[in-house]
Amino acid sequence: MSTTKPLIIGLTGSIAMGKSTVAQMFEGAGVPVFDADAEVRRMQGPGGALLPAIEAAFPGSTGPEGVRREELGSIVFGDADALARLETIVHPAVGVRREQFLETNADAPMVVFDIPLLFEKGAAQLVDVVVVVSAPAEVQRDRVMARKGMTEEKFEQILAIQMPDAEKRSRADHVIDTGTPLEETRAQVEALVDKLKADLHK
Numbered sequence: 001m002s003t004t005k006p007l008i009i010g011l012t013g014s015i016a017m018g019k020s021t022v023a024q025m026f027e028g029a030g031v032p033v034f035d036a037d038a039e040v041r042r043m044q045g046p047g048g049a050l051l052p053a054i055e056a057a058f059p060g061s062t063g064p065e066g067v068r069r070e071e072l073g074s075i076v077f078g079d080a081d082a083l084a085r086l087e088t089i090v091h092p093a094v095g096v097r098r099e100q101f102l103e104t105n106a107d108a109p110m111v112v113f114d115i116p117l118l119f120e121k122g123a124a125q126l127v128d129v130v131v132v133v134s135a136p137a138e139v140q141r142d143r144v145m146a147r148k149g150m151t152e153e154k155f156e157q158i159l160a161i162q163m164p165d166a167e168k169r170s171r172a173d174h175v176i177d178t179g180t181p182l183e184e185t186r187a188q189v190e191a192l193v194d195k196l197k198a199d200l201h202k
Helices: 019-028 036-043 051-057 069-076 080-104 137-145 152-161 165-171 182-200
Strands: 007-012 033-035 110-114 129-134 174-177
Touching: 007 019, 007 182, 019 033, 019 110, 019 129, 019 182, 033 036, 033 080, 036 080, 036 110, 051 080, 069 080, 080 110, 110 182, 129 165, 137 152, 174 182
Parallel strands: 007 110, 007 129, 033 110, 129 174
Antiparallel strands: none
């Protein structure tokens, strides 16, 4: 049994900054990644563990295919109380999965927690090092507006609940610039992994 716990890297960034791509790059560099959003999707998918509680709180929002995302989204979008109810169902379950992930990877030198709203939800205290993924605002806007079903209004609402990118960067221990070609971004990630590993052995 390892006596040292893994270094926990908190990976975050605003919408369309390339966080999922960077998470895959960390995995490619041999660092286990816990993707909070992917866990939620699994638990809300067909036969998912959260379906009974979500259906009880929001009748008609689930079916054989799992959570009906559009129905549930229309209930909680813009309704702070409904969103808070949903979060009290989802967040504790994600916390359990996160602990299981840590136990599974107890011998890894470092792990990544991919947490979209790391600062907004006060999750920074869960991690040892914060890495923010960032790109120029015009690159972010182009990526967002290329998404299916995205509108200017939706984008503005998402930005309104997310901490400004500049503030995230100022709070970060490390920033990965994704406004560059993929290979340059990958090189940044690999250099950071090497640096953090070296720091562990100091």
